[in-house]
Amino acid sequence: xxxxxxxxxxxxxxxxxxxxxxxxxxxxxxxxxxxxxxxxxxxxxxxxxxxxxxxxxxxxxxxxxxxxxxxxxxxxxxxxxxxxxxxxxxxxxxxxxxxxxxxxxxxxxxxxxxxxxxxxxxxxxxxxxxxxxxxxxxxxxxxxxxxxxxxxxxxxxxxxxxxxxxxxxxxxxxxxxxxxxxxxxxxxxxxxxxxxxxxxxxxxxxxxxxxxxxxxxxxxxxxxxxxxxxxxxxxxxxxxxxxxxxxxxxxxxxxxxxxxxxxxxxxxxxxxxxxxxxxxxxxxxxxxxxxxxxxxxxxxxxxxxxxxxxxxxxxxxxxxxxxxxxxxxxxxxxxxxxxxxxxxxxxxxxxxxxxxxxxxxxxxxxxxxxxxxxxxxxxxxxxxxxxxxxxxxxxxxxxxxxxxxxxxxxxxxxxxxxxxxxxxxxxxxxxxxxxxxxxxxxxxxxxxxxxxxxxxxxxxxxxx
Ligand code: ARG
Numbered sequence: 001x002x003x004x005x006x007x008x009x010x011x012x013x014x015x016x017x018x019x020x021x022x023x024x025x026x027x028x029x030x031x032x033x034x035x036x037x038x039x040x041x042x043x044x045x046x047x048x049x050x051x052x053x054x055x056x057x058x059x060x061x062x063x064x065x066x067x068x069x070x071x072x073x074x075x076x077x078x079x080x081x082x083x084x085x086x087x088x089x090x091x092x093x094x095x096x097x098x099x100x101x102x103x104x105x106x107x108x109x110x111x112x113x114x115x116x117x118x119x120x121x122x123x124x125x126x127x128x129x130x131x132x133x134x135x136x137x138x139x140x141x142x143x144x145x146x147x148x149x150x151x152x153x154x155x156x157x158x159x160x161x162x163x164x165x166x167x168x169x170x171x172x173x174x175x176x177x178x179x180x181x182x183x184x185x186x187x188x189x190x191x192x193x194x195x196x197x198x199x200x201x202x203x204x205x206x207x208x209x210x211x212x213x214x215x216x217x218x219x220x221x222x223x224x225x226x227x228x229x230x231x232x233x234x235x236x237x238x239x240x241x242x243x244x245x246x247x248x249x250x251x252x253x254x255x256x257x258x259x260x261x262x263x264x265x266x267x268x269x270x271x272x273x274x275x276x277x278x279x280x281x282x283x284x285x286x287x288x289x290x291x292x293x294x295x296x297x298x299x300x301x302x303x304x305x306x307x308x309x310x311x312x313x314x315x316x317x318x319x320x321x322x323x324x325x326x327x328x329x330x331x332x333x334x335x336x337x338x339x340x341x342x343x344x345x346x347x348x349x350x351x352x353x354x355x356x357x358x359x360x361x362x363x364x365x366x367x368x369x370x371x372x373x374x375x376x377x378x379x380x381x382x383x384x385x386x387x388x389x390x391x392x393x394x395x396x397x398x399x400x401x402x403x404x405x406x407x408x409x410x411x412x413x414x415x416x417x418x419x420x421x422x423x424x425x426x427x428x429x430x431x432x433x434x435x436x437x438x439x440x441x442x443x444x445x446x447x448x449x450x451x452x453x454x455x456x457x458x459x460x461x462x463x464x
Pocket of ligand 1: 026030086112113116320322324325326
């Protein structure tokens with residue numbers, strides 16, 4: 001099939017310089033859009049038939065051939081020829097070759113400007129649904145893990161300093177919340193993805209009596225675009241999708257960082273399974289958390305994609321400019337990266353083995369019940385909190401100097417700091433008690449975390 005005639009070669013028959021031709025082409029990237037391109041073309045032709053712009057015989061002939069092209073590409077009977085400028089030119093050329101009389105009618109009332117962006121919107125819809133399925137799966141994995149480990153107590157941190165005792169499950173469920181926001185964010189932006197630009201033609205609309213609502217209904221768009229100039233030059237949905245991907249990656253990256261730190265011997269809170277960690281070529285004792293590290297690392301790519309698309313768009317005059325061809329590479333990269341990361345993250349987490357003893361030891365070692373000791377003086381004994389805080393500060397200092405803990409300090413000694421202390425202090429500083437007292441909504445008490453788990457399970461069920 002000869003491809004020397006560009007779709008746009010109306011004005012001159014001078015050939016593009018080979019280097020410029022290669023530079024101008026986008027087929028290596030946009031070939032991913034082949035199925036969306038055919039689907040949108042079929043809808044376009046059905047609309048042209050409905051509005052009597054094409055007669056039924058021609059329209060049916062084109063639709064039938066487009067369906068054959070679809071099957072041929074799907075089955076590998078037709079190979080995409082990458083010497084074409086883009087996927088749209090290629091598919092139209094195949095059609096015209098197979099249907100010399102009707103092929104040329106396909107492009108009636110449309111332009112590549114509204115065609116490409118329609119395809120990209122369809123692709124984005126599919127990608128969003130796929131990402132959402134993966135998010136849902138990871139969310140389930142987190143909730144299952146939280147349920148399995150409901151008894152595990154660990155130190156909660158601020159400034160990476162041991163702060164207060166929490167349930168490991170409570171910590172995990174924090175990531176569940178992030179993922180649910182990610183899911184919702186994608187749902188929300190889907191409304192803006194599903195606005196049909198087709199029918200805007202090059203930028204000014206068309207004089208053919210087209211029915212854009214009909215095309216939208218065939219393709220599952222919720223709305224048609226209001227302004228043809230905006231429709232062909234708008235890439236907000238690309239920016240929004242990459243931005244949503246970037247936020248997902250932020251969450252996965254923070255989670256990765258924690259898993260990596262927890263897997264170090266210094267923490268020893270978790271062990272990765274052999275299936276999701278690698279060994280070192282020279283240090284036999286090592287188990288490297290490569291999967292989590294790569295997830296953290298790939299976050300950088302997606303942030304880069306976001307910066308790229310924002311920068312590509314920032315100075316462009318209306319309407320279409322070729323700069324916009326660069327939108328697809330960054331969008332595809334972000335989508336692929338997020339999908340890849342979510343795909344490995346769920347089974348990696350599922351096979352992580354938490355070490356409840358190490359967690360509990362860390363929780364017992366760090367005076368993380370000091371706040372509860374101060375709360376005891378305040379709530380049980382009526383001492384203003386600042387004074388209680390100062391007394392407990394002195395007690396902690398004494399314990400550190402004498403290698404004691406709040407649990408092992410004698411009552412006699414407590415009373416040298418304040419006569420308000422009595423036997424009941426030990427109950428107040430008991431780790432389980434400290435934790436289970438935090439019954440405020442969303443808090444770390446086991447009763448609350450159990451509620452969070454059952455709430456999460458219901459929410460996952462309801463995801464659409
Ligand atoms: N491959 C191009 C893109 O993705 C198609 C649009 C071409 N339109 C044009 N006026 N040259 O942006």
